Amino acid sequence: MATNTEVAGENRERLEANLARVEELQQRLLAAISRRKPTPQALNGPENELYAKAAQAYWQEWLQNPAKVLENQVQYWGKTLTHFVEAQQTLAKGQLKAPDDPGPKDNRFKNPLWDSHPYFNFVKQQYLINAEAIREGIADLDGMDPKEKRRLAYFAQQITDMFAPTNFLATNPDALMKAVETEGESLVRGLENLVADLEANNGEMLVRLADESAFSVGENIATAQGEVIYRNRMMELIQYSPTTDQVHETPVVLFPPWINKFYILDLKPQNSLIRWVVDQGYTLFVVSWINPDATYADIGLEEYIEEGYLKAMEVVKDVCETDRINAVGYCIAGTTLSLVLSLLKKRGDKSVKSATFFTALTDFSDQGEFTPFLQEDFAAGIEQEIDQEGILPSFIMARTFSYLRSNDLIYGPAIRHYMMGETPPAFDLLYWNGDGANLPGKMFKQYLRGLCQRNEFAEGTFSLFGETLSVKDVDVPLMSIATETDHIAAARDVYRGVQMMGSKSKAFVLGESGHIAGIVNPPSRVKYGHYLNDDLSLSFDDWKAGADKHEGSWWPHWEGWLRKRSGKKVPARTPGDSPYKSLCPAPGTYVAIKARDQNR
Template identity: 60%
Template sequence: MTTNDLANDVTSKQNVAKLEANLARVEALTQRLITALGQARPVPPALQGPSQDLYLKAATGYLAEMINNPAKLLEHQLEFWGKSVKHYVAAQHLLTQGKLEPPEDDSPKDRRFTHELWETHPYFNFIKQQYLINVAAVQQAVEDIDTLDSEEKKRLRYFSQQLIDMLSPTNFLPTNPEALALAAETDGESLVSGLENLVADLEANNGDLVVTLADKTAFKLGENLATTPGSVVYRNHLFELIQYAPTTDQVHETPLIIFPPWINKFYILDLKPQNSLIKWAVDQGYTVFIVSWVNPDPGYRDTSMSHYIEDGYLTAIDEVKKICGVKKVNAVGYCIAGTTLSLTLALMKQRKDTSVNAATFFTTLTDFSDRGEVGVFLEDDFVNGIDAEVAENGILDSFFMSRTFSYLRANDLIYGPAIKSYMMGKAPPAFDLLYWNGDGTNLPATMTMEYLRGLCQQDKFATTGFDVCGTTVHIKDVTVPLIAIACETDHIAAWKSSYSGIQKMGSKDKTFILSESGHIAGIVNPPSKNKYGHYTNPELGLSADDWHAAADKREGSWWPLWDAWLSGKSGKMIPARQPGGEDHPMLAPAPGTYVVAK
């Protein structure tokens, strides 16, 4: 036996041992997989997708179109079949000539198909081109239906696109060249690691499949996230109030209180020093407070919008006034917290309470006549399902909200991460924003339905008035000086709807800024990055489109512009304040206890 024979024999035995070890891992993981799947919660059908009525109307409309205008549909069918067959024949022709190459490819660019084999390998290129031809046919079929109203048509477009995205060949191992190549390179190790990732995600979420987007071991609140120094100076059943330590010798006399959304946790505004809006505001000489909301359990079933206003907003504002010894504060509301800040301001107007000097709204909706992309989930089929869910459990579990927002960007937040984790066995990245995105919170039953029914569906605040705290409040009663920042590609709070709400407010002093990018990146956009620009236009009497067309485009972050506006509303400079006081002892260091409670 030669040296090469011995080496080959050793390698063969090593490969067999490795295969046996992997098979043993797969067997153990399969048992864990079955156990984990058995623990999954039953998801109500009403929260799985739109009602069958939508599809029935679409099918009826398509049938009617076939009867009334057969030539149009026949033309589209022939176009589809022509493209599909022509591509098939071209691919076959090259193969019969012995050419292992794809035919001409003029399909649109798609970042899902960036691996070189999608372009160079005849099998994978054929699958890609056929998929994209089918996509175009489905989209055309949806557009051919003229019997649906605008909202139904929008929903049909959205949910048909969900099906299209789900069936992408990149989402299946046999048709994903990148995953197959990696499996071959690693002797199947990537697939076993992917199975481990899948099982770990199922076990971590009690059988619910929630793709881990970020390395959860890479971050710890107070150590490398939410590190701006400060203290909890007040706490009640609904929130902790955090006051941040000054970094300047002098500060503006009027303190700044920030109300973040309770759908997620406040530290989106304090991820790390380089992109922390909180730290930046402190560095500009503001006494900054932030509300850290409790993560509700079923015991909060009856907590309403009125509780969030009375026990949350008004209480927090009152405590800030006491701590700082002032009569007025400036307030910020982000997303749903901005919506609720506007309700609070309208209520304060009725009560003749002038405690808020000026208000800032981040990506805030107050006019829900056009609910944007998220509106596909705000029709009765979904909302009735949520109503039944919270009636039974007392809360809307964060699982449902997280899943809903993820499906608004399914390729980026579901399928792409799932491919990397489960097919390729890659560990999730250490990405602070995605870590925060996965750290969701529950919503109380009563508040959830008040918000969905009275504001989102019935648009009462911008029309007939919204009932809260024993009275009816109207959008025109928001009269304090205000500045609003909306985001151009926001898929949660459409900027045109945000603009419309600001137009309807009664303030004489209004400023509107449109930031580039989306719901998070457009807000968490520090000047040091010089990344996304913004638009300004003082003429708020224009339509949204006309406002945008006439707006001035400015490079870089809107934060300095906000600072210039806010400083003019914040009074004289005084010696810096330290957190707390004699009547407000420091209860815990920032970021507090509510934000880390599970």
């Protein structure tokens, strides 16, 4: 048995080793931060004018309705004082426990000590009281423009979330217990994780959500069999290998968003939409977009359409020896597909037989949760960044989306990764989420100003290729799939855009869950259901109230609709059996380009 002296010696050696590691990590930390390129101030927070407007509105409220302001303050003081007295009374009884009321449920406070320990319970309860007071104070401001008030509420919530006691070592029981159990090793590992993330992202603070070493594109994700048969500066076109002897005559061309990589639709065999479509007897082509660098600064929607959409359609028609194709567009690629359909109508081109839209917005009149990011100061900051870099670096879009769900996508992972020293999970969806793409400067300005801010496509005034495009020009048979909890393309906004389209044959499907899980919802899982209603003349609320709920995936319903528009069966087409020979196996080369490497 080891003596106390031996144990003390071992502990001292471990402490000295950890201190040496900390000193080395500090040097690496400083070196990583020094590589960070400064971003425009507007992208890091709102302009001071917003706070000035809030102060003015609060002052007006005080002058015009002092009773309401005083009532809010008195309620806050009362709750705070009551909370303090209850804690004092419990301690005065000589009981080291929290008051009986454990407070509202919040995933951040799952550790039992938040409810049972008087110190942690007091901190938690006071934080929740403060947070509620801030929310109510903003909600009661009547003298602010609704958009400004929404922005103020958003940024106030970000500040509230940032100051949650779980985000600080001294007030996080999980992190403190882990540090004690590991004799401080968890804190050193956490610092190592922090430094590694900063080094990997050129000094930017981006929390790694998944264990990147667990995945390799083309090896254990994105493994559906196919070949790249065409490549230009904008995209690689993948033709997937058939799994049936016969296929429908009309091929399917799928355009994924270029904000992220296409393999969200082929993460693994069990949930691969790509594999499933091929297994239903379709010749499927998927575009894999380039991950642009600064040389793409002057690339706009024109190039995405001409060298992406139109070129892909031309190649597919040549390969399959058909005059028409069925097109699918996901998210921003669905928005752009609607622009393409308007353009083709102007040109009298009937190449697209039907169109399917996955979570695609065409009417941006309600900016929803993106309201804070679509005001002039933020838009000007985006343009300043683009003018400086030539592109919108992927981390800015990733950060923007993450802050819409900051507790789940920023603070929670940061606590586990940096404060507790845990390795991120080997989760393919989170790996994909972190594998973003840069956006060309000109394209994003067109999208931000013309579509998001000025809503020109819905207004019928969006100009491209010398044509004025309108959502009303979209007149091919179409199906649009939205999802119930989508925070990027809200279902009611998607629905409103579909209502504006000029098609005589159109269908709308509302899937359960969100922007990703609601789309990547294979029939084998029977996890999320969907809603159907043929009457698209109704308001969204009335449409949903009258919709029929169906269990399981919407994929079979869509395939039944697509089958009616896909022609007779013909012998299966194999990649390479056409003038377009294989350039390389799927998933291709463009998908492997990392945004962080482009931005060095």
